[in-house]
Amino acid sequence: MFAFLVRRLGQAVIVMLVISILSFSIQDELGDPLRELVGQSVSEAVRNELREEMGLNDPFLVQYWRFLRNAVQGDLGTSYFFKRPALEVIMDKLPATIDLVVAATFWILAFSIPVGVFAAIRPNHLFSKLAMGFSIVGISVPVFLTAIFLIYLFAVELGWLPSYGRGDTLIMFGDWETSLMTIDGLTHLLLPSISLASVILPLFVRIIRSEMMEVLESEYVKFAWAKGLKKRRIWMLHAFKNTLLPVITVGGVQLGIMVSYTILTETVFQWPGMGFMFLEAINRVDTPLIVAYLIVVGLIFVITNTVVDIIYGLVNPTVKLTGQQ
Amino acid sequence: MPLLSVNNLEVVFPLRTGLVTAIKDVSFDLEQGERIGIVGESGAGKSVSAFAILNLISKPGYLAAGSILFNGRDLASLGEEEMRQIRGNEISMIFQDPMMTLNPVLTIGTQMEETILAHKNMSRQEARKISVAKLKAVQIPSTETRLTQYPHELSGGMRQRVVIAIALLSDPAIIIADEPTTALDVTIQAEILELLLNLCNDFDVGLILITHDLGVVSEVTQRILVMYAGRIIEQGPTHQVIARPMHPYTQGLLGALPEKTRPGQRLNQIPGVMPTLQEIPAGCPFHNRCNQIQAVCKVDLPILGGTGSRAVACHFPLNR
Ligand SMILES: Nc1ncnc2c1ncn2[C@@H]1O[C@H](COP(=O)(O)OP(=O)(O)O)[C@@H](O)[C@H]1O
Ligand code: SF4
Ligand SMILES: [Mg+2]
Numbered sequence: 001m002f003a004f005l006v007r008r009l010g011q012a013v014i015v016m017l018v019i020s021i022l023s024f025s026i027q028d029e030l031g032d033p034l035r036e037l038v039g040q041s042v043s044e045a046v047r048n049e050l051r052e053e054m055g056l057n058d059p060f061l062v063q064y065w066r067f068l069r070n071a072v073q074g075d076l077g078t079s080y081f082f083k084r085p086a087l088e089v090i091m092d093k094l095p096a097t098i099d100l101v102v103a104a105t106f107w108i109l110a111f112s113i114p115v116g117v118f119a120a121i122r123p124n125h126l127f128s129k130l131a132m133g134f135s136i137v138g139i140s141v142p143v144f145l146t147a148i149f150l151i152y153l154f155a156v157e158l159g160w161l162p163s164y165g166r167g168d169t170l171i172m173f174g175d176w177e178t179s180l181m182t183i184d185g186l187t188h189l190l191l192p193s194i195s196l197a198s199v200i201l202p203l204f205v206r207i208i209r210s211e212m213m214e215v216l217e218s219e220y221v222k223f224a225w226a227k228g229l230k231k232r233r234i235w236m237l238h239a240f241k242n243t244l245l246p247v248i249t250v251g252g253v254q255l256g257i258m259v260s261y262t263i264l265t266e267t268v269f270q271w272p273g274m275g276f277m278f279l280e281a282i283n284r285v286d287t288p289l290i291v292a293y294l295i296v297v298g299l300i301f302v303i304t305n306t307v308v309d310i311i312y313g314l315v316n317p318t319v320k321l322t323g324q325q
Numbered sequence: 326m327p328l329l330s331v332n333n334l335e336v337v338f339p340l341r342t343g344l345v346t347a348i349k350d351v352s353f354d355l356e357q358g359e360r361i362g363i364v365g366e367s368g369a370g371k372s373v374s375a376f377a378i379l380n381l382i383s384k385p386g387y388l389a390a391g392s393i394l395f396n397g398r399d400l401a402s403l404g405e406e407e408m409r410q411i412r413g414n415e416i417s418m419i420f421q422d423p424m425m426t427l428n429p430v431l432t433i434g435t436q437m438e439e440t441i442l443a444h445k446n447m448s449r450q451e452a453r454k455i456s457v458a459k460l461k462a463v464q465i466p467s468t469e470t471r472l473t474q475y476p477h478e479l480s481g482g483m484r485q486r487v488v489i490a491i492a493l494l495s496d497p498a499i500i501i502a503d504e505p506t507t508a509l510d511v512t513i514q515a516e517i518l519e520l521l522l523n524l525c526n527d528f529d530v531g532l533i534l535i536t537h538d539l540g541v542v543s544e545v546t547q548r549i550l551v552m553y554a555g556r557i558i559e560q561g562p563t564h565q566v567i568a569r570p571m572h573p574y575t576q577g578l579l580g581a582l583p584e585k586t587r588p589g590q591r592l593n594q595i596p597g598v599m600p601t602l603q604e605i606p607a608g609c610p611f612h613n614r615c616n617q618i619q620a621v622c623k624v625d626l627p628i629l630g631g632t633g634s635r636a637v638a639c640h641f642p643l644n645r
Contacts, residue, residue: 217383218425219420219422219425219426220425220426220427220428220429222381222383222420223418223420223426223427223428223488224428225381225412226379226381226412226413226417226418226420227412227413227417227439227440227443227491228409228410228411228412228413228414228440228443228444229409229413229439229440229443230409230443233439233443237431238428238431241428241430241431242428242429242430245430315430316429316430317429317430317432317475317477318429318475318477
C-alpha cells in the first residue's frame with residue numbers, strides 16, 4: 001500500500017507540473033494583465049515601470065519558476081476582480097460545487113446500478129428496452145438543454161422547485177458551507193444535480209449493462225450455475241463484482257469529467273460554485289483566478305483518479321496495492 | 326433401473342438464420358459408479374448434451390424433446406429450485422479450462438464454501454472443514470493457505486484440482502467432466518486423469534467423461550458413446566469398440582490416433598470436416614466423408630441399433 005501510494009504520488013506530481021505549465025502559459029494569451037489592473041488612462045512609461053516591477057518582463061522560465069514557488073506555498077496569485085488571493089476565492093466557492101457533484105454522483109450510483117444490472121439480467125424485458133431507449137436520449141441531449149427544460153417544467157410551469165441559487169445552507173466543520181443538510185438547500189439542489197447527472201447517468205447504465213452481459217456469458221458464471229448457487233448470489237456477487245472492475249475504470253474518469261460539466265450547470269442555475277465563478281473570471285479576464293481554477297480542477301482530477309485506483313485495487317485481487325509480487 | 330437414463334434428447338437453437346438442431350435422439354444409461362465416455366470431433370454436440378442434463382443449455386437454446394431420469398425423477402420437468410438442488414450437489418460438472426472456470430475476484434475458500442452452503446444447512450466453519458478435506462483428496466499441498474488464495478495465484482493444474490475438489494464437495498452421484506484435460510499442459514494431463522479415475526473409484530462416483538481424444542477415453546471409461554453431427558453413431562464397451570469399431574467414423578477416429586501410426590507414417594486423418602448444423606446432408610450425416618458409402622447412404626438415415634451391449638448407426642457396419 002505504501003509503495004503504491006508513493007508511486008501514485010510521483011505520478012501526481014508530474015501530472016500537476018504539466019497542468020501548471022499549461023495553465024501558466026495560457027496567461028499570455030489572455031491579454032495584458034496591466035490593462036485589467038490600471039485601465040486605459042495610465043501612460044506607457046508608468047505601465048512599463050509597473051510591468052518591470054511585477055516581473056512581467058522577465059523570461060518565461062523565470063516567471064514560471066516564481067509562479068511555481070509561490071504555488072507550492074499555496075499562493076496562486078491575487079484575483080484582479082476580488083482583490084483577494086485566488087485560492088481563497090476558489091475555496092469559498094468549492095463547497096457549493098462539491099454539493100452539486102456529490103448529489104449528482106448519488107443519483108448516478110443510486111439509479112445506474114439497479115437499472116444497468118436489471119437490463120443485463122433481463123435484456124428482453126420491456127423496462128430494459130425502455131431504459132436503453134431513454135439512455136440514448138439522455139446521452140445525446142446536452143446538459144444545458146436538460147437544465148433549461150427542467151427549469152421550464154418544474155420551476156416555471158409547475159412552480160414546484162426553485163430555479164436558481166443554493167437556498168438555505170448550514171455551516172459544518174468550522175467553515176464548510178453545505179446545502180445538503182437543509183430541506184430548502186436540498187430542494188434547490190434537486191434540479192441542478194439532476195441536470196449534472198443527466199449525461200453521465202445513462203452512460204453508466206449502458207456501461208454496466210454491457211459489461212455485466214459479457215460477464216454473464218463467462219465460463220465462471222456458467223460454472224457458478226453448475227455449482228447450484230442461488231441466482232441472487234450469482235448475479236450480485238459472481239457477476240456484479242467482475243462487472244465493477246471495468247465500470248470503476250471508465251466510471252472514475254467520467255466522474256472527473258463531471259467537474260467540467262459543472263461550469264454549464266452552475267451557469268444555467270446561477271449556482272454559486274467555482275464553475276460559475278470560472279465563467280465569470282473568463283469574462284473579466286481575471287487571469288490569476290483562471291489559472292488557479294485550472295490548477296485546482298487538475299488537483300481534483302488527480303485525487304479522484306488515485307481514489308479510483310485504490311478502489312480498483314481493493315476489488316481486483318490480481319492488482320497488488322502492496323507493490324510486492 | 327439405471328442411476329441416470331437419458332432418452333431421446335433433442336436440443337434446438339433458434340438462430341436468426343432459422344432453427345438448428347444441435348443434438349437429436351441422444352439416449353444412454355449410466356449405472357451407479359459407472360464411467361462412460363462421450364467422444365467426437367469439436368461441434369459434435371458433446372457439451373450441449375452434457376449441459377442439457379443439468380438444464381443449463383445456453384440461450385437461446387432449449388430442450389425440445391426427451392427425458393432425463395435420475396433416481397426415477399425426470400430432470401427435464403423439474404422446477405428451477407428443484408433443479409438447483411441437483412446441480413453441484415447430486416450431479417457436478419468439471420469444465421474444460423481451469424483458467425476460466427474459477428471466479429477471478431473470489432478466493433478459493435469462498436468458491437468452495439458457497440457450493441456446500443448452497444445445498445446444506447451448516448455453518449461456514451463446517452463447510453470450511455469439508456473444503457479442506459476435499460482439497461486434500463485432490464492432493465493439493467498446504468490446503469489451509471489455498472483457501473485464502475485467489476485463482477491467479479495457482480497454476481493451471483492446481484486450478485483444475487480445485488475444480489475437481491469443488492465437484493466432489495457434496496459427494497455427488499455423478500460427475501460430468503467436459504474435456505477436463507484438454508486445456509492443460511500435456512505433462513499434467515495424465516496426472517489429472519488418473520486423479521479423476523481414482524477419486525471416482527474411491528467415492529463410487531459415476532463419471533460422464535467428454536473428450537475428443539479416444540486415447541483418454543480408453544484409459545478411464547468402461548463404455549463409450551461416439552457422437553457425430555449431433556447424434557450418437559456408435560456405442561459399446563470401451564475395449565470392444567476400440568478393438569473392433571463398427572462405424573466407419575469410429576474407425577477413422579482410431580486410425581487418426583498417433584499411437585496407431587508407425588513412426589514416419591502420416592496420420593490417417595478422416596478426409597473432409599464435420600458438417601455444420603446447417604449443412605448436415607440427407608441420409609447418413611457421415612456419407613460425404615465415408616469410404617464405405619453406397620447408394621442407400623445418401624437417402625436413408627441409419628438408425629442406432631444393434632445386438633447385446635453394442636449399437637451402431639450405419640447401413641454397412643464393419644467388424645460384425
Ligand atoms: N449458444 C449456442 N448458440 C448456437 N449454437 C450453439 C450454441 N452452443 C452450441 N451450439 C451448436 O451446437 C453444436 C454442438 O456444440 P457443442 O456441444 O459445444 O460441441 P462439442 O461436441 O464440441 O462440445 C455446435 O455445432 C454449435 O454450433
Ligand atoms: S451409413 Fe453408409 S455412409 Fe453412413 S457410415 Fe455407414 S456406410 Fe458410411
Ligand atoms: Mg465442447
